[in-house]
Amino acid sequence: MKTFYIETFGCQMNAHDSEKVVGTLLERGYSQVDEPAGAELILYNTCSIRDKAEQKVFNRLQSFKKEAGKGKIFGVLGCVAQQEGEKIFERAPHVSLVAGSASYTRLPELLVQLESGNRRVTGLSLDTNETFDTPYTRRDNPHRAYITIIEGCDKACAYCVVPFTRGPERSRTRESVLREAESLAELGYSEIQLLGQNVNSYRDPSDAGFDFAKLLSAVGNVPGMRRVRFTTSHPRDFVKEIIDAIDEQPELCNHVHLPVQSGSTAVLERMQRQYTRDDYMRRIEWMKKANRDIAITTDIIVGFPGETEKDFEETVRLIEEVEYDAMFIFKYSKRPNTPALAYQDHIPEEEKTRRFLILQERQRAIQLRRNAKYVGTTEEVHIEGYNLATGQWIGRTSQNKTLNFTDPELPAPKDGETLVGRYAQVLVTRAGPNSLAGERAA
Numbered sequence: 001m002k003t004f005y006i007e008t009f010g011c012q013m014n015a016h017d018s019e020k021v022v023g024t025l026l027e028r029g030y031s032q033v034d035e036p037a038g039a040e041l042i043l044y045n046t047c048s049i050r051d052k053a054e055q056k057v058f059n060r061l062q063s064f065k066k067e068a069g070k071g072k073i074f075g076v077l078g079c080v081a082q083q084e085g086e087k088i089f090e091r092a093p094h095v096s097l098v099a100g101s102a103s104y105t106r107l108p109e110l111l112v113q114l115e116s117g118n119r120r121v122t123g124l125s126l127d128t129n130e131t132f133d134t135p136y137t138r139r140d141n142p143h144r145a146y147i148t149i150i151e152g153c154d155k156a157c158a159y160c161v162v163p164f165t166r167g168p169e170r171s172r173t174r175e176s177v178l179r180e181a182e183s184l185a186e187l188g189y190s191e192i193q194l195l196g197q198n199v200n201s202y203r204d205p206s207d208a209g210f211d212f213a214k215l216l217s218a219v220g221n222v223p224g225m226r227r228v229r230f231t232t233s234h235p236r237d238f239v240k241e242i243i244d245a246i247d248e249q250p251e252l253c254n255h256v257h258l259p260v261q262s263g264s265t266a267v268l269e270r271m272q273r274q275y276t277r278d279d280y281m282r283r284i285e286w287m288k289k290a291n292r293d294i295a296i297t298t299d300i301i302v303g304f305p306g307e308t309e310k311d312f313e314e315t316v317r318l319i320e321e322v323e324y325d326a327m328f329i330f331k332y333s334k335r336p337n338t339p340a341l342a343y344q345d346h347i348p349e350e351e352k353t354r355r356f357l358i359l360q361e362r363q364r365a366i367q368l369r370r371n372a373k374y375v376g377t378t379e380e381v382h383i384e385g386y387n388l389a390t391g392q393w394i395g396r397t398s399q400n401k402t403l404n405f406t407d408p409e410l411p412a413p414k415d416g417e418t419l420v421g422r423y424a425q426v427l428v429t430r431a432g433p434n435s436l437a438g439e440r441a442a
């Protein structure tokens, strides 16, 4: 039996692609191993969003240089594969397979070429209108599943590699998405996360009137589905119908991740984000006015070329105004092929770090404030695990907050009695900046 090892970097799209790649390999008779040492085929599913992410794969490959020629086959998949293409063979001559995510439908064919002894095979075409739908997905989590609804990205944010690494936008038909959701529900999955770089531009290719808000409602209506999440939303295409759907349907989780990137309209314009600060705040307003208490999270880039102190202060003001439930802050990183590379006024690294730390500190206080409001309330959690060190069950609320709790009836998982995958009502008794704690309510 042929063995393989796979390591995945990057976003949820990549994590889910790996689940599909693993399923495809298992179906072809490979078996998966946990350590590269025991594997004949070693795959890295890579990320290129920032320079540090890209370097990781080359460090990994470097550490295996000596193993080359000992019958091991190395493959590079994902965003760095697409970006660097055949240059990877020059940088790491022991690599045999280079394939980007827009070519994964060709994976079985590429594997045949490798198996028949081809030294170098590539899948690098971006000229596709296909999505990677496979019946062989091997999911890592038995209770919560990803479903890709749209691949690629047609935006052109000035800092971002994704349009170059994942190709043009391609939506799946609603029929195919709903069939997958139904079969997952039959397998016992009660939580689904719909994935896309920009889920809001979803359009059913067989019916242009069927948009993301409609798809969201339809997935929420699948029998057995208890929680539906989605990521990521681009503010420009984020319409009020999405909030209305969340308001009406309890199965749709009350959490929206809406990356703002900057609070300054001038910076947003240079980022080519296609919305102003006011456009963004209007969307926040919709969420604040909703009947449900919708958690809002975001991504921010500090130190984009030309970002002045005044621009940065506008970002600080915006986060205070919105009061996000969580935030990912990134220091701008120069990426190949992107328009921002040619911009003037790059910001020194120390200054990026200073701005990063200011935002981080402010946001910590905001989260502490936000989370404190839940003390004394009872929240439903989906139970994800048990922490032996603290003696607490790990739960997640609809708002995507971690809520750790104790259960006097079931202090630790016993054989056949684990609560993982079940739902529980939990009384919140304490709040920290990054999580809540409580005890199981009767």
Ligand code: SAH
Binding pocket: 049, 050, 159, 160, 161, 162, 196, 197, 198, 232, 233, 234, 259, 261, 299, 300, 301, 330, 331, 332, 333, 334, 335
């Ligand atoms: N499709 C998503 C973003 C995917 S990338 C969206 O449009 O929101 C995830 C995050 O990485 C982005 O939101 C952005 O904040 C960050 N990012 C992307 N390119 C970056 C770069 N060159 N430097 C720093 N952060 C970057």
Ligand code: SF4
Binding pocket: 153, 154, 155, 156, 157, 160, 161, 162, 163, 197, 198, 234
């Ligand atoms: Fe990148 Fe912008 Fe596309 Fe998001 S919308 S993936 S940030 S280009």
Ligand code: F3S
Binding pocket: 009, 010, 011, 012, 013, 014, 046, 047, 048, 049, 078, 079, 161, 162, 165, 166
């Ligand atoms: Fe990284 Fe590619 Fe995702 S660059 S963030 S793995 S789309």
